[in-house]
Amino acid sequence: MTEELRPIQAERLARELDWNLLRTFIVLAQSGSVTRAADRLRLKQPTVSSALKRLEDRLGRKLIHRKPGQFELTEAGTLLLKEAVEIQGSILRLGTLMRDVTDEVRGHVEIAMASHVVSPLFDDTLREFHECHPAATLSINVSASKNALEAVTSRRASLAVCLVRDRNPKLEYLRLFREFFGLFCGPPHALFGKSDLTKTDLAGQSAVSFVTDRLEDALRPVTLMRAEADLEDRVVGTSANLEEVRRMIIAGLGVGPLPVHVVKRDIAEGLLWQLPPYDALPQIDVHVVWNPKAKLNRAEKALLEMLLEKIRQTPIEERTYR
Incomplete structure (x- = not known):
């Protein structure tokens, strides 16, 4: 290709390149597979593969190496992804600017x-x-x-x-999002601070929990976890509010379930102690x-x-x- 032809090709590319192909490529590159990209775009897998081929044909470059067990951006694909993300950001900012100037959203x-x-x-x-x-x-x-x-x-x-x-x-x-629930106790509880505990150590302990902690409700997996730990059948305190369940656990009323990622700071500050089971926690x-x-x-x-x-x-x- 001569130097004289390159500006002509660039101009044609700018005029004819479909933004939707770039958007599909961004999602594909970030997803790491055609299947996941198709799910995120709500398209069929052949449609995503076809869009990638059209983009590669338009650019005259291989963008992704694909074969069983391999999905890797080429050097050209890596460069395109960086530029396409910047273009996407500019388009999003442009849309926001136009709304702010001509059509302010209220409500x-x-x-x-x-x-x-x-x-x-x-x-x-x-x-x-x-x-x-x-x-x-x-x-x-x-x-x-x-x-x-x-x-x-x-x-x-x-x-x-x-x-x-x-x-x-x-x-x-x-x-x-998805979170995982564990069982916890507070400083006044007899099991607080003890290591090497097993589920048998929880047998017969009093419990506190959420009002939805029932077999027929949203926290069914948590109910099953409590049952497997053989906690006392009678729940001494319930609430629909996580903060209030947390309060009862810290106060020592009983063992109770809480989302693990939510209470990391409480664990670090010595307000809560995690109890068995430690693995295969119920996901919600x-x-x-x-x-x-x-x-x-x-x-x-x-x-x-x-x-x-x-x-x-x-x-x-x-x-x-x-």
């Missing part, structure tokens, strides 16, 4: 949330939403997951972030739930779309808190 967002949801992804979404739409307002109402779902069903809430046991076909669901999924029939204002729609897009762009491994 109130009502979020129904289970107690003490700890999710960096959700926090980042709230921050970005406020930066993009400073005129919008929001409120977060904490309640039991059952009540949060009822608020969305009745359209009293814009969306819910909560546990889900049985799915209502009238609602839409997307997993926000926290979902974003919304009503597709609800007429959302522009602020509600903007926050929901932003949150769902961020979830879909983030692999579940990065949304799993161990």
Whole structure:
């Protein structure tokens, strides 16, 4: 290729290159497989593979080495990914600027949330939403997951972030993150600070827990964990609020379940002590739930779309808190 032809080719590429091909390539490169990329894009695998081939043909470069057990960006693919991500950022910033100048988003967002949801992804979404739409307002109402779902069903809430046991076909669901529950006791408890404990040491100990810690409810795996530990059948204290369950455990009322990633600081500060089992802990999924029939204002729609897009762009491994 001569030097005289290169500017012509570059101009043609800028004119004819489809942005959707670049967007698909970004998701594909970040996902590490066609299957995961197709799931995130909600496309069929052949469609994703075809998009990659069209992009490679357009650029005249191999972008990804693919064969069984191998998925690796070429040097050209690595360079393209860096540039494409910058282009994507510029497009997103341009859209935000245009909205701020010509069409400011206003309105109130009502979020129904289970107690003490700890999710960096959700926090980042709230921050970005406020930066993009400073005129919008929001409120977060904490309640039991059952009540949060009822608020969305009745359209009293814009969306819910909560546990889900049985799915209502009238609602839409997307997993926000996965957490793991362990059993804990507080400083007054006889087992506090003891090492080399086994599940047999927990037999007959009094228990505290959540109101949803029942076989027929959202915390069924936690109920089974308590049963396997042979804790006392009678639960001496319950609450729908994680902070209150935590309070009862720290106060020494009994052994109770808590999300491990939420109480790391309490463990470090000597307020809680983890008890067996230490492996194969029950996993609980926290979902974003919304009503597709609800007429959302522009602020509600903007926050929901932003949150769902961020979830879909983030692999579940990065949304799993161990």
